[in-house]
Every structure is written in C-alpha cells, then in structure tokens.
Amino acid sequence: MSQTTTRNSRFKDVEWWIVPKRLIYTLITLLILGILAGGFAVYAWINGNPFKNVGADAPIVNGARFDSFEGDVRVVRAHTRETITARRDTQLLPGDIVQTQEDGRARISLADGSTLIVKPNSVITIAENTSDESSGRTNVRVAVDSGQAVVRTENQPAGTSNIVKTRLTESRVAAETNASFGVREDNTEDIRVSSGAIETSTRGGEKTTVTGGSYVAINPSGSIAKQEHLLDIPAPATPRNLEKIPVRAGGSASVNLRWQRPATGAPAHYRVEVATSPFFVVAGKVIERDQLDLTQFDVHDLRPGNYFWRVRAVAASGQTSEWSDPQKFIITNVTKGGGDPLTISNVSFEYVAGSIYIVRGRTQPGNTIRIAGRDTLAALDGSFKLQITSPGDAREMTVEAEDPQGHRTSFRFPFNAK
16 A cells, blocks of 8 residues: 655645736835935925025016007917917017018017017017016017117116127117117118117127117128218108198199208208008009109199108218108098088908907098098098007997098997907
8 A cells, every 4th residue: 555645834824815016016116206205305304495496596588579560460480380460469489580571560579678660571580588587687689680670778777688680790789779770682781770879799700889870881791881970861841641632523633742851961862752551562652763852852643542651861872761751641532512411331340360450331432531540531432441459348439531621520330349
C-alpha cells in the first residue's frame, strides 16, 4: 500500500485578493501628490507664498479703441489674420492692423491718452499698447506701413514711451506734441511737427530732434533729404462752409473759390480740388487744378448738388502743406412762388456697425435734410441718403427739411438703436 503524505501550508488561513494595477498606480500617484503638497505647505509656512506677487508688476495690455471713423475702415486681427469691418466697440490689441480705404479715416485713443488719426489709403499697426498702474507709465508703439498718420500726445508721466515707426525712421514722440508721419509709394517719407518735439533716428544712422514748425523729408536710402520750416495750410475763405448758392431751375452756377495765404512759410503755388465726396475719391472729383499762382480760382458749370473743396500750398523746395479741411457748398434750384408744403416721407434707418446708420427717405428736390448734426441735399427725384451716428439710446430721430428759400419743417420718426 502506498502511503500518502499531506503537507499543510502555513498560509492556508490567509484569503487572497486580486488588486488591479490601475488601483496601485492611482494610490502611488496620490501618495506622491500628498508628499509634494505637504512639502509646499512647509515651504510656504517657512518662506511665505512664492506666487503672491506674480503678475503684480506686469503691465496691463489695453485695447486701443476707435473714437470715431468714417467710410471704409477695416481691422486685421493679429492672431487669426481675420479681416473685420471696424465698429465703435472694436478693441485694437497689439499686432492688430488698421486699414483705411480711399473713403476711410479713423481716430483712435491709445493707452497713454494720445490720439492716433489714420488718414485715407493708410495701413498702420498697433504694435504695443500697455500701461503699468503702479507707476503710471505707458508704452505705446505704432507702425505706419503706408499712407499717413497723425499722433497727438498729452501730458505724460516720466518714463512714458510713445514710439512711431516707419520703414525708414523710428521716432520718440514727446509730451504735448502734434506730428504727422507720411509713407509714400515712391519709398520716400516725410515728418511734419506742428507743435512739441520728436527724436528721430533714420535707417541711415542719422539722429535728430525735430521741433514744432519743422518739416523733414527722408529719401529712399533712409537719409534726411532736407529739413526746413513747415509750410502752413492755406485757410479757405469763400464760399463759406455749408453756404448755399442759388441757381435757376435747369441752370448751372459759377463759383469763385478764395483762400488766404499760409500763416507761415513761402508758397510758390497752390493746388485746388472740387468733388462731390468729402473724401475726394477719384470717382467723385469734379475738377483738380495745380500750379495756381493766385489765391482764388473760378469753377464753372456746376449743376445743383452738394460739393466739397480743399486747397493746399506747395513751396519752391517741393514741400507741400497738408490739405485744408473740406469745405462744403450747395448749389440749389430757385423756384418761383411759394411751392408745395415741405414733406418728408419713406424714412428708413439701415444699421451699418457700432452706432453708424444709413438714413434714406424722400422730400422735395433741392431740399436740405438734417439729421443728428449732419446734412445732405435731396436729389432731383427727391430721394436722400445720409450716414449718421446715433445719439445713444434714442427711440425717435428728428429729421429736418429746409427748402432753398429758407423755409423749414421737421418730423420725428421711430428709431430703434442696436
């Protein structure tokens, strides 16, 4: 007979559990995190919170904002390269590009309280726009890629920096300064300082301080071509802004444009433009005349409608002044008798962007329509169209009509602001 031997295991009374690996890893991770948290708590207790001052001295990036704009103004976002139409509530962050078309211009407020005016057909970049609340210092940097921009600064704390960069120059703008920077298609540039001062460094290595009443021309190589006294803007005299010039029905008018010589500088001749658009776009120009020696010019055969004119001076050196502000005059038909009562009808408000609206309607031909501080002349079929800025949360809008004889009437129309 065989003898069976039985071995008793010492672990026979132990119950075995199967533990998943994931649970083991989780427990180890929690243990490590607990050790790290405990170590940080001990460090913070001994040395204080190491993160309490992080970001306290970091400058705050402020969004530049549009104070106003007219015409076609676009913004190219720095991060997405998306092109959007400008609105009153559009914030401009560092790297954003502002583009104005031939009928566009914009006024922008920057972090240091300065104002940036972007002229038509211009491209500028908001390169930097930061402020430090603890010290009151700000850093503003704008790049003018093409066209023209005007910078106007106010009082600035010590250490505040306002820089304007072009292809050929880099300029530090002092407090209480009014200066413009032009970048032309022929790769030349100019700087005009009406008041205050700027410190300019050119790509050619020249450094100079340009003070109020000075003009600097930069050649394509990045050197100063000339620096001379600034030629001031001629002052328009007649016709006065918004002046009405009557003409019989079916007729045309001759208008004598007059202006005053610039207050400073020696002009060699003048250039005058007349257009149906305040932006003087090519399609709207009626006449342009250069090399005018006298301070007057006659424009003939103007039919009823709205017209704008401007003038600039040119020095013997080739320096040109800025254009004068556009002056508007109105050629109106004169009719015999009292005529029909003034009417305004079919008024509609078309939302554009921000607080900008297009108003359309109908009245008698030749009437002047005024809405929200702006005016236009009704067409020969009595229709009118006017771009306005809405006055806040208005629920009604007043539309006023005035005929060529000076009779006026006004109506209120429902208006829902966006």
